[in-house]
Amino acid sequence: ETGVTQSPTHLIKTRGQQVTLRCSSQSGHNTVSWYQQALGQGPQFIFQYYREEENGRGNFPPRFSGLQFPNYSSELNVNALELDDSALYLCASSSGTIGETQYFGPGTRLLVL
Amino acid sequence: QKEVEQDPGPLSVPEGAIVSLNCTYSNSAFQYFMWYRQYSRKGPELLMYTYSSGNKEDGRFTAQVDKSSKYISLFIRDSQPSDSATYLCAMSGRAGNMLTFGGGTRLMVKP
Numbered sequence: 001e002t003g004v005t006q007s008p009t010h011l012i013k014t015r016g017q018q019v020t021l022r023c024s025s026q027s028g029h030n031t032v033s034w035y036q037q038a039l040g041q042g043p044q045f046i047f048q049y050y051r052e053e054e055n056g057r058g059n060f061p062p063r064f065s066g067l068q069f070p071n072y073s074s075e076l077n078v079n080a081l082e083l084d085d086s087a088l089y090l091c092a093s094s095s096g097t098i099g100e101t102q103y104f105g106p107g108t109r110l111l112v113l
Numbered sequence: 114q115k116e117v118e119q120d121p122g123p124l125s126v127p128e129g130a131i132v133s134l135n136c137t138y139s140n141s142a143f144q145y146f147m148w149y150r151q152y153s154r155k156g157p158e159l160l161m162y163t164y165s166s167g168n169k170e171d172g173r174f175t176a177q178v179d180k181s182s183k184y185i186s187l188f189i190r191d192s193q194p195s196d197s198a199t200y201l202c203a204m205s206g207r208a209g210n211m212l213t214f215g216g217g218t219r220l221m222v223k224p
Contacts, residue, residue, distance in 0.1 A: 004156075033211065033212070035212075040121075040216075040217075041216055041217070042119070042201050042203075042216045042217050043157070043201070045213070048211060056210060056211050088154075090157070092212075101145070101159060102159075103159060104156040104157045104158070104159075105156050106155055106156045107156045109154070
């Protein structure tokens with residue numbers, strides 16, 4: 001059974017550019033959540049996808065958008081990058097059943113210059 | 114005020130000590146409580162998962178939840194240098210839903 005994987009591991013972009021981050025969920029999991037973790041802080045919830053539909057969103061602007069595919073992998077897209085978007089972006093998957101929790105991938109470290 | 118408060122540390126202890134990590138929260142809707150361990154530049158790793166109030170033990174780790182006080186704790190017995198990491202508490206109102214994290218406590222266990 002493979003765990004949650006994310007790509008790329010590191011990324012450097014300039015302000016105003018767009019970025020796409022990818023996540024493959026753990027086998028058997030149909031729910032993917034994305035979190036942003038700034039340096040020295042706890043992760044903050046961006047949004048969650050359940051069976052290809054958005055299933056909850058945190059306090060992030062519309063330039064943060066996502067997709068979930070039929071195989072339950074997911075993308076996070078960020079448009080018009082700002083310096084404050086520099087962070088570790090974490091993907092977590094879960095089965096969505098009662099009593100199950102979320103398992104995190106290693107993250108993608110994004111630096112916006 | 115943040116929904117989940119956690120002392121950032123750093124907390125420095127000698128090897129073999131008992132470590133106590135804590136979080137307080139304000140949202141009474143939280144029912145599921147988790148502790149994650151995060152090594153530098155890595156993703157969070159689930160340590161303990163508890164539903165509602167009570168205690169749960171797993172090896173050297175014990176998690177306690179007191180919903181009446183809105184207070185959760187993680188105890189680490191016989192701490193090891195390999196336990197040096199940032200410990201994040203997280204909670205949610207419904208399993209599988211969004212997690213609200215504390216800011217993390219950095220723990221250093223010295224040989």
